[in-house]
Amino acid sequence: MPSEERRELVLDAAMTVFGDLGYAGATTDMIARAAGVSQPYVVRMFGTKEQLFLDVLGRALDAIMQAFRTAIAGDPDLPLQRRLGLAYFELTANRGILLCLMHAFALGADPVIGPAARCGFMEVYQLLREEGGMDAPEASEFLAGGMLANVVLGVRLFDDYDSDPAVQELMGAVFPEKLDLIRRSHPPLKAATPARGGVSAPPR
Amino acid sequence: MPSEERRELVLDAAMTVFGDLGYAGATTDMIARAAGVSQPYVVRMFGTKEQLFLDVLGRALDAIMQAFRTAIAGDPDLPLQRRLGLAYFELTANRGILLCLMHAFALGADPVIGPAARCGFMEVYQLLREEGGMDAPEASEFLAGGMLANVVLGVRLFDDYDSDPAVQELMGAVFPEKLDLIRRSHPPLKAATPARGGVSAPPR
DNA sequence: GTCTATACCAAGATAGAC
DNA sequence: GTCTATCTTGGTATAGAC
Numbered sequence: 001m002p003s004e005e006r007r008e009l010v011l012d013a014a015m016t017v018f019g020d021l022g023y024a025g026a027t028t029d030m031i032a033r034a035a036g037v038s039q040p041y042v043v044r045m046f047g048t049k050e051q052l053f054l055d056v057l058g059r060a061l062d063a064i065m066q067a068f069r070t071a072i073a074g075d076p077d078l079p080l081q082r083r084l085g086l087a088y089f090e091l092t093a094n095r096g097i098l099l100c101l102m103h104a105f106a107l108g109a110d111p112v113i114g115p116a117a118r119c120g121f122m123e124v125y126q127l128l129r130e131e132g133g134m135d136a137p138e139a140s141e142f143l144a145g146g147m148l149a150n151v152v153l154g155v156r157l158f159d160d161y162d163s164d165p166a167v168q169e170l171m172g173a174v175f176p177e178k179l180d181l182i183r184r185s186h187p188p189l190k191a192a193t194p195a196r197g198g199v200s201a202p203p204r
Numbered sequence: 205m206p207s208e209e210r211r212e213l214v215l216d217a218a219m220t221v222f223g224d225l226g227y228a229g230a231t232t233d234m235i236a237r238a239a240g241v242s243q244p245y246v247v248r249m250f251g252t253k254e255q256l257f258l259d260v261l262g263r264a265l266d267a268i269m270q271a272f273r274t275a276i277a278g279d280p281d282l283p284l285q286r287r288l289g290l291a292y293f294e295l296t297a298n299r300g301i302l303l304c305l306m307h308a309f310a311l312g313a314d315p316v317i318g319p320a321a322r323c324g325f326m327e328v329y330q331l332l333r334e335e336g337g338m339d340a341p342e343a344s345e346f347l348a349g350g351m352l353a354n355v356v357l358g359v360r361l362f363d364d365y366d367s368d369p370a371v372q373e374l375m376g377a378v379f380p381e382k383l384d385l386i387r388r389s390h391p392p393l394k395a396a397t398p399a400r401g402g403v404s405a406p407p408r
Numbered sequence: 409g410t411c412t413a414t415a416c417c418a419a420g421a422t423a424g425a426c
Numbered sequence: 427g428t429c430t431a432t433c434t435t436g437g438t439a440t441a442g443a444c
Binding site: 020021022023024025046047051052054055057058061099102103104105106107108109110114115116117118119120121122123125126129136137139140141143144145147148150151153154155156157159160164166167169170172173174189193195196197198199200 | 224225226227228229250251255256258259261262265303306307308309310311312313314318319320321322323324325326327329330333340341343344345347348349351352354355357358359360361363364368370371373374376377378393399400401402403404405
């Protein structure tokens with residue numbers, strides 16, 4: 001089987017694992033396992049874990065930009081905000097895309113990931129402004145909705161969907177008319193979530 | 205000096221370091237250094253790094269909830285959205301608060317941090333809904349703006365403020381009338397950010 | 409192109425002195 | 427209450443065989 005395909009497989013696996021655990025939390029070994037290859041092979045392919053993350057970030061950004069461009073060129077009978085919203089929603093089917101972006105966006109202080117994340121974030125903004133023809137308030141409002149969607153995804157709110165009416169209400173506001181779809185692609189990991197704990201006591 | 209004070213010092217340091225590097229990226233040694241104590245002492249105080257992060261998360265949530273409650277009870281001549289927006293903006297002065305929340309919100313898959321993050325997120329939503337008297341669309345719109353502000357903070361957009369007019373425009377939309385203030389409290393780390401790199405080549 | 413074996417280092421946690 | 431020293435694990439990266 002072609003090695004180019006292998007590479008794509010590893011990138012897919014990396015996107016999922018990085019998405020769930022973050023850059024530092026993920027290990028090259030988990031990624032290798034998820035892709036069905038050996039750990040040294042994944043670092044062989046990408047040089048370093050950091051470079052692998054940068055490649056994953058680039059791929060996530062490409063996915064968003066392409067989805068938005070397609071939406072902008074799409075059916076002119078729908079308003080642009082609506083078309084872009086739908087395109088964003090579809091990205092949601094692969095939560096790795098959005099979650100890796102969120103992790104990158106939270107790492108602005110990193111000397112190498114930070115600049116890449118800033119640059120990618122602004123690329124998306126510019127796309128909305130220039131190719132999408134939005135003005136600044138429109139673009140930032142659209143981005144804001146997207147960031148909230150990312151957080152809802154990242155925090156795994158669906159895990160509490162059944163047990164908490166407030167979650168149902170909020171998710172209904174964030175993903176209007178799309179609830180059934182999004183729940184199908186993100187099955188809960190475990191049962192209900194307990195209360196957040198109080199302050200820890202020193203041991204002994 | 206009282207050990208309770210020491211504990212606060214360590215929590216402050218942890219909030220900053222976790223905010224910049226994330227849960228997994230931060231080390232207890234960095235936190236200890238930042239607080240001016242020894243590494244074993246910080247794990248002694250909190251039991252585990254994980255528990256320390258949970259405590260920091262709880263403290264960040266408390267800060268937000270208290271700020272919102274104060275805003276809700278504040279000057280009734282200003283509209284509620286405005287009061288809450290100002291309160292949120294003031295939280296920005298300590299970026300650790302918001303950044304730790306973002307990191308936690310991106311770790312929903314974690315078996316112990318995930319539930320705490322979900323619970324905290326919903327607490328904030330419920331506060332807006334019940335004590336703030338917002339309806340679901342209002343609350344989610346407000347949250348969306350907050351999440352975008354978090355991302356702008358996390359990705360360190362101010363670092364490129366001088367060199368990129370688009371950054372100025374976007375930040376003007378996200379923090380209206382507050383730009384000078386926010387730039388003062390978040391001085392750039394380094395120079396300009398280069399383009400994001402292409403695909404990495406295998407070595408050798 | 410892909411693996412096994414392994415070197416090497418960093419980080420969380422423990423023991424125990426003061 | 428706080429430190430120094432250290433144990434132990436686990437994770438990235440390299441060497442080198444197939």
